[in-house]
Amino acid sequence: MTELRKRYLLDEEEIPRYWYNIQADMANKPLPPLNPATKQPLRAEDLYPIFARECCLQEMNQRDPWIEIPEEVREKYKYYRSTPLVRAYGLEKVLGTPAHIYFKNESVSPMGSHKLNSAIPQAYYCKQEGVTNITTETGAGQWGASLAYAASMYGIDSAVYQVRISYEQKPYRRSIMQTFGAQVTPSPSMSTRAGKDILTAHPNHQGSLGTAISEAVELARSTPNCKYCLGSVLNHVALHQTVIGLEAEKQMEMAGEYPDIVIACFGGGSNFGGMAFPFMRHLLGGEKGKDHVRFIAAEPASCPKLTRGEFRYDFGDEAGYTPLLPMYTLGHNFSPANIHAGGLRYHGAGVIVSQLLKDKLMEAVDIDQLESFEAGTLFARAEGIIPAPESCHAIAATIREARKCAETGEAKVILFNLSGHGLVDMASYDKFLAGDLQNYTLSEEVLTRNISELDPLQP
Numbered sequence: 001m002t003e004l005r006k007r008y009l010l011d012e013e014e015i016p017r018y019w020y021n022i023q024a025d026m027a028n029k030p031l032p033p034l035n036p037a038t039k040q041p042l043r044a045e046d047l048y049p050i051f052a053r054e055c056c057l058q059e060m061n062q063r064d065p066w067i068e069i070p071e072e073v074r075e076k077y078k079y080y081r082s083t084p085l086v087r088a089y090g091l092e093k094v095l096g097t098p099a100h101i102y103f104k105n106e107s108v109s110p111m112g113s114h115k116l117n118s119a120i121p122q123a124y125y126c127k128q129e130g131v132t133n134i135t136t137e138t139g140a141g142q143w144g145a146s147l148a149y150a151a152s153m154y155g156i157d158s159a160v161y162q163v164r165i166s167y168e169q170k171p172y173r174r175s176i177m178q179t180f181g182a183q184v185t186p187s188p189s190m191s192t193r194a195g196k197d198i199l200t201a202h203p204n205h206q207g208s209l210g211t212a213i214s215e216a217v218e219l220a221r222s223t224p225n226c227k228y229c230l231g232s233v234l235n236h237v238a239l240h241q242t243v244i245g246l247e248a249e250k251q252m253e254m255a256g257e258y259p260d261i262v263i264a265c266f267g268g269g270s271n272f273g274g275m276a277f278p279f280m281r282h283l284l285g286g287e288k289g290k291d292h293v294r295f296i297a298a299e300p301a302s303c304p305k306l307t308r309g310e311f312r313y314d315f316g317d318e319a320g321y322t323p324l325l326p327m328y329t330l331g332h333n334f335s336p337a338n339i340h341a342g343g344l345r346y347h348g349a350g351v352i353v354s355q356l357l358k359d360k361l362m363e364a365v366d367i368d369q370l371e372s373f374e375a376g377t378l379f380a381r382a383e384g385i386i387p388a389p390e391s392c393h394a395i396a397a398t399i400r401e402a403r404k405c406a407e408t409g410e411a412k413v414i415l416f417n418l419s420g421h422g423l424v425d426m427a428s429y430d431k432f433l434a435g436d437l438q439n440y441t442l443s444e445e446v447l448t449r450n451i452s453e454l455d456p457l458q459p
């Protein structure tokens, strides 16, 4: 007889004391970000005016594989960590697959997603450094909500630029941010130079993470004692998220298994990196029995930077305020379709993941919007958890692999990250259930045009 549900949790003392910095173990290090004016490699201190110093140092650290989690941050992690690792017997059963499917449930965090894992240390470092205001961007509102909550823990004021389309699609995430005292502005807005320029050129611009980042960075630069925090893409964000994979590794050990396939959805790469990097360290180290694992990032077909983008130096934002990052990109001027997985509508991929993909240490798949919601609905009925539209992409990729196992009869062990729940995204599920959602495919023409407008510099 199979058990209906099995959850693995860690004791408090087993919650990680260090984050894992994969950069230290990579044979081919990520290329350096460049100052766009001089085209010279950036130094950590070039980033000090924008980010907390400690985050800048972590960003550039290619030396230390383990970075200590401050005890005050670990205390806050204990509010909701460890998160459960769950054997998805229900899903296995409906798929009729011999595969063993496990998921790490990051949706149990107070804000409903993995984002709090980085919001807490970023707010903590800002507080340590005497910062009084923080600004950020948010897509679906998950990051904004997490940062607003973390800022409120430390008595810091927060201002959030929310992508306009999400501001309209997901009004309750705005209410959540405001509950924690954040000032929320839909982006593009008339409150910044960058926003005005975008609205002048495109009066009906729906916003993108690229526009919201430009506005938040501009506000941080023009406000005294104010720093900017980013919820994905950057190395230090993925670093903080490695608590996910480090916990999962211990929990898989409790289950007596080791994954053959590790899967996560992909926006800028933080939940993917957080889950994958700790397992990938064994592959990089060539450890027997642990060096066969496949790592799969699941991105939306409408925003396919990993599967169809180019490896180029590009800006992280629409206005071109950020350094040039060596990454897979669709072009910073790319305006993604209005899919409901707001957290995956970003034009580029983090530089670590970009290098790993280039070196074929991981794979990427793209998932259509309808396949993602079909997978999410199937999962909800099998496991009783409504997944975030972003997480539905990881579930869809998991289902593809589990179905392959059903055909071949192989009992592979598949581990995926459930990055968040979808209880604040029910308007999106409503549309799906009513048959009002559609697929969007990025045309080759638009892709080629965006790429042709990039800085000609090749990595």
Ligand SMILES: *Cc1c(COP(=O)(O)O)cnc(C)c1O
Residues within 6 Å of the ligand: 113, 114, 115, 140, 142, 143, 231, 232, 233, 265, 266, 267, 268, 269, 270, 271, 272, 343, 344, 388, 390, 391, 419, 420, 421
């Ligand atoms: C933000 C978000 C993502 C995408 O961001 P990554 O940095 O790629 O992880 C995925 N899932 C959820 C629930 C999110 O909130």
